[in-house]
Amino acid sequence: MKYIEKLRNSGLRPTKQRLKICEVLFDTEKTFHFTINDLSNKIKKQLNNKISLATIYNTVHAFEKKGYLKQIPINSNQTYFDTNVxxxxxxxxxxxxxxxxxxxxxxxxxxxxxxxxxxxxxxxxxxxxxxx
Amino acid sequence: MKYIEKLRNSGLRPTKQRLKICEVLFDTEKTFHFTINDLSNKIKKQLNNKISLATIYNTVHAFEKKGYLKQIPINSNQTYFDTNVxxxxxxxxxxxxxxxxxxxxxxxxxxxxxxxxxxxxxxxxxxxxxxx
DNA sequence: CACTTTTTTTAGAATCATTATAAAGTAGAA
DNA sequence: TTCTACTTTATAATGATTCTAAAAAAAGTG
Known part of the structure; x- marks a missing residue:
């Protein structure tokens, strides 16, 4: 599967939850901006699946460190990420x-x-x- | 006093506390970057004076809205401000x-x-x- | 000056995003 | 299968910011 490499590169094993997160993040033509909360909701709705916040935070941060996601520098109470790297x-x-x-x-x-x-x-x- | 106008322009009356805040913010040659926490500590040390956080937040935000302070867009858990506008x-x-x-x-x-x-x-x- | 009204300050509580924790679950190697 | 190390999860802890309500200060009025 195409996301396994991304996960391994980020130092993460390809688990069910992490693959779901990848699907929502990377399985679209268009890139998008999101907050952790946005992403959590998207997973709930789109995949009818609940993944705990801790897992989402961990995964997103690992991707960000590896450059598969970017943080957008902006003053807000929430952190914004971008799938357009x-x-x-x-x-x-x-x-x-x-x-x-x-x-x-x-x-x-x-x-x-x-x-x-x-x-x-x-x-x-x-x-x-x-x-x- | 030179800060009274700044305060009035920002919709704030010149009170003792607000004037102290002005002193620390604007009574220097060099501009500087700070967080609310930095500012609170600076007031404690420099003026030997404790001003409650609520007052500092209010005043700083009023100045920011009027353009006497700038927020620096950066991802951090704290908000950074700049006296260089x-x-x-x-x-x-x-x-x-x-x-x-x-x-x-x-x-x-x-x-x-x-x-x-x-x-x-x-x-x-x-x-x-x-x-x- | 009194006295009333309005604004401000304050400490502490509430909120909310993020991070830490520890127990239960899962994956992968042998 | 079985063992070990890694993961997930719910929940607690943290920490910046905002809210609140009571006390203090300032402004307004006669």
Whole structure:
């Protein structure tokens, strides 16, 4: 199965629960944004299946560490994740509290001119806040 | 007093506690980053004065709404604020968990090419994650 | 000044996302 | 199968933030 490798790479054994989580996360054409709570609900509805929060947290964090999911840097009481792990950015609609993808090509090239001794750049993320 | 206007503009009357908060926030040459907890401790040490968390939260949020403080979009369990409200960006050192200012001039101009119907851009914020 | 009304501060409780825990379940190797 | 190590789970713990209601302070009024 195609998700087994993703799990193994993330240091996780392919269990029933983890495979279900993979299905919901990766078995779609479109990528999407979610919170842990969103994901839990999606699993309940879509698969008619309850997986404990602890398992969901563990799995999502393992994927995030390996780069199969991305955290979206935004101030909210919940943490937002993205199944789109390509280099891209986000609009955040303040009124509707909704995230929208901004492809890299929608944002001009970004040059970081300042250097910090002994550190290298891991990622550059742009958040564009929108209002009415 | 110079802070009275800031408070009034934010819809707050100038009380003893709020003026103390202003002192710690705005009475320095250098701008700085802080969490509510940082600020509370700074008030204790620097002014030898305890102000309840509720008051600090209220005041900081009022200033943030008026633009006298900025929230820094970053995923953390605590919310980070910045007394530097000029247009600028941030490095985030993942290893030391420290924020560093990135002046606008340190980042090339950013062009957002995508438009969203009926929405206007309120801010563009760049977060550059650093690792060793 | 009194006295009333409104606003503010405060400590502590409530909330809520996230993390930790420990017991019961499951997978994989021998 | 049987043993061992890893997983899942429900539930508790944690910790930042928000809420609350009572006491304190400030403003308004005669």
């Amino acid at each position: 390509s280099d891209h950015h986000h609009f955040y609609d303040l009124n509707e509290q909704k995230l929208i993808d901004l492809e890299n090509s929608d944002v001009g090239p970004i040059k970081i001119l300042k250097k910090i001794e002994g550190k290298k750049i891991k990622s550059v993320e742009v958040l564009v806040k929108l209002e009415d | 000029s247009d600028h960006h941030h490095f985030y050192d993942l290893n030391e968990q420290k924020l560093i200012d990135l002046e606008n001039s340190d980042v090339g101009p950013i062009k957002i090419l995508k438009k969203i119907e009926g929405k206007k851009i309120k801010s563009v914020e760049v977060l550059v994650k650093l690792e060793d």
